[in-house]
Amino acid sequence: MDESQLRQIRRFNRLVTRRVGALETNYLRRGRPLAEARLIFEIGADGVDVRTLRSRLGLDSGYLSRLVQSLKAQGLIELAKGGGDGRRRRVSLTRRGIAERAAYDRLSDRLAASMLEALDEAERGRLATAMGEVERLIRAASVEVAAEAPNSGDARRCLDAYFSELAARFEGGFDVAKDDSARADDMAAPSGLFVVARLDGDAVGCGGLKRTGKATGEIKRVWTAPSARGMGVARRVLRTLEAAARGMGLRTLRLDTNRALTEAHALYNKEGFRQIARFNDNPYADHWFEKRL
Amino acid sequence: MDESQLRQIRRFNRLVTRRVGALETNYLRRGRPLAEARLIFEIGADGVDVRTLRSRLGLDSGYLSRLVQSLKAQGLIELAKGGGDGRRRRVSLTRRGIAERAAYDRLSDRLAASMLEALDEAERGRLATAMGEVERLIRAASVEVAAEAPNSGDARRCLDAYFSELAARFEGGFDVAKDDSARADDMAAPSGLFVVARLDGDAVGCGGLKRTGKATGEIKRVWTAPSARGMGVARRVLRTLEAAARGMGLRTLRLDTNRALTEAHALYNKEGFRQIARFNDNPYADHWFEKRL
DNA sequence: TCCATTGTCTGACTTTAGTCAAGCATCGGC
DNA sequence: GCCGATGCTTGACTAAAGTCAGACAATGGA
Numbered sequence: 257m258d259e260s261q262l263r264q265i266r267r268f269n270r271l272v273t274r275r276v277g278a279l280e281t282n283y284l285r286r287g288r289p290l291a292e293a294r295l296i297f298e299i300g301a302d303g304v305d306v307r308t309l310r311s312r313l314g315l316d317s318g319y320l321s322r323l324v325q326s327l328k329a330q331g332l333i334e335l336a337k338g339g340g341d342g343r344r345r346r347v348s349l350t351r352r353g354i355a356e357r358a359a360y361d362r363l364s365d366r367l368a369a370s371m372l373e374a375l376d377e378a379e380r381g382r383l384a385t386a387m388g389e390v391e392r393l394i395r396a397a398s399v400e401v402a403a404e405a406p407n408s409g410d411a412r413r414c415l416d417a418y419f420s421e422l423a424a425r426f427e428g429g430f431d432v433a434k435d436d437s438a439r440a441d442d443m444a445a446p447s448g449l450f451v452v453a454r455l456d457g458d459a460v461g462c463g464g465l466k467r468t469g470k471a472t473g474e475i476k477r478v479w480t481a482p483s484a485r486g487m488g489v490a491r492r493v494l495r496t497l498e499a500a501a502r503g504m505g506l507r508t509l510r511l512d513t514n515r516a517l518t519e520a521h522a523l524y525n526k527e528g529f530r531q532i533a534r535f536n537d538n539p540y541a542d543h544w545f546e547k548r549l
Numbered sequence: 550m551d552e553s554q555l556r557q558i559r560r561f562n563r564l565v566t567r568r569v570g571a572l573e574t575n576y577l578r579r580g581r582p583l584a585e586a587r588l589i590f591e592i593g594a595d596g597v598d599v600r601t602l603r604s605r606l607g608l609d610s611g612y613l614s615r616l617v618q619s620l621k622a623q624g625l626i627e628l629a630k631g632g633g634d635g636r637r638r639r640v641s642l643t644r645r646g647i648a649e650r651a652a653y654d655r656l657s658d659r660l661a662a663s664m665l666e667a668l669d670e671a672e673r674g675r676l677a678t679a680m681g682e683v684e685r686l687i688r689a690a691s692v693e694v695a696a697e698a699p700n701s702g703d704a705r706r707c708l709d710a711y712f713s714e715l716a717a718r719f720e721g722g723f724d725v726a727k728d729d730s731a732r733a734d735d736m737a738a739p740s741g742l743f744v745v746a747r748l749d750g751d752a753v754g755c756g757g758l759k760r761t762g763k764a765t766g767e768i769k770r771v772w773t774a775p776s777a778r779g780m781g782v783a784r785r786v787l788r789t790l791e792a793a794a795r796g797m798g799l800r801t802l803r804l805d806t807n808r809a810l811t812e813a814h815a816l817y818n819k820e821g822f823r824q825i826a827r828f829n830d831n832p833y834a835d836h837w838f839e840k841r842l
Numbered sequence: 843t844c845c846a847t848t849g850t851c852t853g854a855c856t857t858t859a860g861t862c863a864a865g866c867a868t869c870g871g872c
Numbered sequence: 873g874c875c876g877a878t879g880c881t882t883g884a885c886t887a888a889a890g891t892c893a894g895a896c897a898a899t900g901g902a
Contacts, residue, residue, distance in 0.1 A: 258673065258677075260677070261661075261665065261673055261674070261676075261677040262658050262661045262662060262665075264677040264680055264681055264684075265661035265664060265665070265676075265677065265680060266654075266657045266658065266660075266661050267680075267684060268680040268681075268683065268684050269569050269572075269573060269657065269660065269661065270590070270657075271684050271687060271688070272565050272569055272570075272683075272684075272687075273566075273569060273570050273573050275687060275691065276562050276565055276566060276687075277565075277566050277569075277570045278607070279562075280562055280563075280566045289857080289858055289859080290858080290859090291858075291859070291860095294567075297563070305879095306879080306880070307878095307879065307880085310879095310880095314571070315860085316859095316860065316861065316862085317879075317880065317881085318860090318861080318862080318863090318880090318881075318882075318883090319859075319860060319861080320880090321880060321881050321882080322881090322882090324880095325881085338879095341868080341869070341878090341879080342867080342868050342869075342879095343867070343868050343869070343878065343879040343880070344868095344878095344879065344880085345879080345880065361559075364559045364562070364563075365555055365559065367559075367562065368554075368555045368558035368559050368562065369555060371558060371687065371690050372554065372555075372558065372690065373690075374689070374690045374691070374692065374693075374785070375686065375689065375690050375781075376781075376784075379686055379689065379690075379781065380551065380554055381554070382682060382686060383554075383558075383682075383683065383686040383687075383690075384551075384553070384554040384557040384558065386679045386680075386682035386683045386686070387557055387558060387560075387561040387679075387683055388557055388561075389675060389676075389679035390561065390565075390676065390679045390680055390683055391557075391560060391561050391564050391565075393668065393672055393675060393676040393679070394564060394565075394568060394569075394664065394676075395564070396667070396668065396672065397664050397665070397666075397667045397668050397676075398568065398667070399667065400667075488668075488669075488672065491669075492667070582887080582888055582889080583888080583889090584888080584889070584890095598849095599849080599850070600848095600849065600850090603849090608890085609889095609890065609891065609892085610849075610850065610851085611850090611851075611852075611853090611890090611891080611892080611893095612889075612890055612891080613850090614850060614851050614852080615851085615852085617850095618851085631849095634848090634849080634898080634899075635849095635897080635898050635899075636848065636849040636850070636897070636898050636899070637848095637849065637850085637898095638849080638850070
């Protein structure tokens with residue numbers, strides 16, 4: 257790892273925790289412990305399961321429970337039974353909670369404005385651009401790709417989202433029933449693999465590997481959630497599957513894709529896949545790729 | 550102020566305090582309260598006055614005193630009477646303190662590496678570049694330019710540094726005695742102005758304005774500390790002086806510069822100064838500029 | 843020389859943040 | 873319908889962070 261990059265990051269971390277961090281703690285207090293203020297932000301417009309809050313903020317369940325009770329006592333949030341599972345609690349902001357959140361937003365704006373006011377227009381633009389880049393890359397770096405059963409809840413949700421996206425984008429629509437090239441158990445260990453990409457606990461992408469011969473495999477169902485595009489999720493999924501394929505002793509990887517999926521096309525080229533002749537009868541495929549491992 | 554820029558900064562602040570901030574608190578603990586760890590960083594190689602620590606970290610004096618005592622009890626720092634003023638205390642790291650600091654540095658490196666490891670080489674480069682840009686601009690934004698007596702301690706130090714830099718850079722050296730174009734009282738209110746730029750309390754630049762006629766003035770002694778170059782300090786000094794000149798009812802601003810100072814040349818052009826004929830007999834001047842306000 | 847100010851230290855607090863274990867209801871699979 | 877796992881709550885703690893007021897010595901200007 258490049259020494260000068262490490263140094264840059266260290267300097268950045270220190271500056272940012274001291275300057276931005278310290279400012280945020282002051283701006284976001286409003287006579288309330290910081291942990292509570294952060295909770296108000298994390299709840300957002302639609303409400304969240306307590307369980308999600310816990311994993312996102314990395315808090316102890318007891319501690320979080322108390323924080324939630326305290327906000328409830330202040331009349332800022334409501335607690336309700338969460339959807340299907342009777343054990344879960346769902347929190348949402350009350351009218352007063354929403355107003356409180358707006359007050360924090362105004363403070364945040366003031367903080368942001370105070371960071372900008374000494375800069376001229378050109379510098380402001382450069383700052384915003386650079387911050388956007390840092391943000392995108394830090395998020396990208398915290399995406400975790402891990403194997404998961406292809407019929408787990410999140411895996412199913414990813415696949416469903418993928419299929420409905422295909423239905424919307426393909427000229428003639430898409431019907432899973434007509435594409436039996438990769439059923440769940442094709443992509444389950446040990447003959448296959450399914451991976452899910454997660455960002456802050458939320459599933460934001462997936463991909464599968466299916467063994468098709470002694471030394472050949474096929475990549476299937478590579479998908480990225482719209483909210484996570486441009487962060488290299490698909491690339492990481494692909495590389496993870498490729499590494500697994502090597503580990504399984506495969507020598508050749510293949511895949512097919514539809515002409516509507518231009519980003520996928522570009523990704524496969526960039527990752528060393530070369531276009532080959534049709535190797536299957538998938539009715540939705542227009543292009544076929546191969547990579548020798 | 551551009552709404553989308555504010556939004557970007559807000560998003561950035563939130564991400565960074567949550568992600569980087571949270572990571573730092575874990576990495577930098579080493580079985581010691583965070584406040585103590587931060588103190589070790591802030592003390593640095595040469596030692597600092599307790600008073601400076603207090604203003605830099607914004608801590609209560611009682612609290613800080615205790616933190617210092619605790620680090621002293623651990624054998625990491627030494628306390629000495631500070632220079633001239635018998636009330637001040639100066640802290641510096643002991644040998645053990647320096648070793649401890651190095652250990653923290655290694656942890657910081659590990660943290661930085663953990664942020665990089667999921668990225669590929671191209672992304673790492675982009676992240677480091679963008680972080681450098683953000684860092685530079687945030688620092689630039691926290692520079693404060695304010696009027697100060699031209700014979701104050703910091704003003705003198707700036708001017709001395711400026712003169713010795715001129716001596717090093719001019720072909721034939723530089724001798725202040727031969728340049729009586731701007732003595733301290735020429736740049737003192739109300740007929741003139743002297744400003745000092747500060748970053749975290751340290752003086753990092755200066756500049757003076759001297760009235761030379763009913764509606765004309767001259768810009769003098771614009772200097773930026775080497776540690777603060779590329780942050781737009783000189784530009785802000787210049788603009789501050791220009792605004793003051795307008796406030797004093799001046800219609801024309803002039804200045805001269807030496808051919809060795811190429812950056813200055815570029816700055817004056819960019820800020821709307823136009824080259825004119827020689828208007829004084831300064832032996833060190835090669836170019837003369839003017840701007841109508 | 844006096845006196846208000848400044849820099850540091852000490853004692854006596856409070857609040858925030860966080861941990862750990864036990865308890866209770868609900869769920870999913872058998 | 874039983875049982876281990878899961879989601880949340882409660883009680884009982886601890887450590888860290890921070891506040892406030894008072895004490896004391898050194899300073900600097902009247």
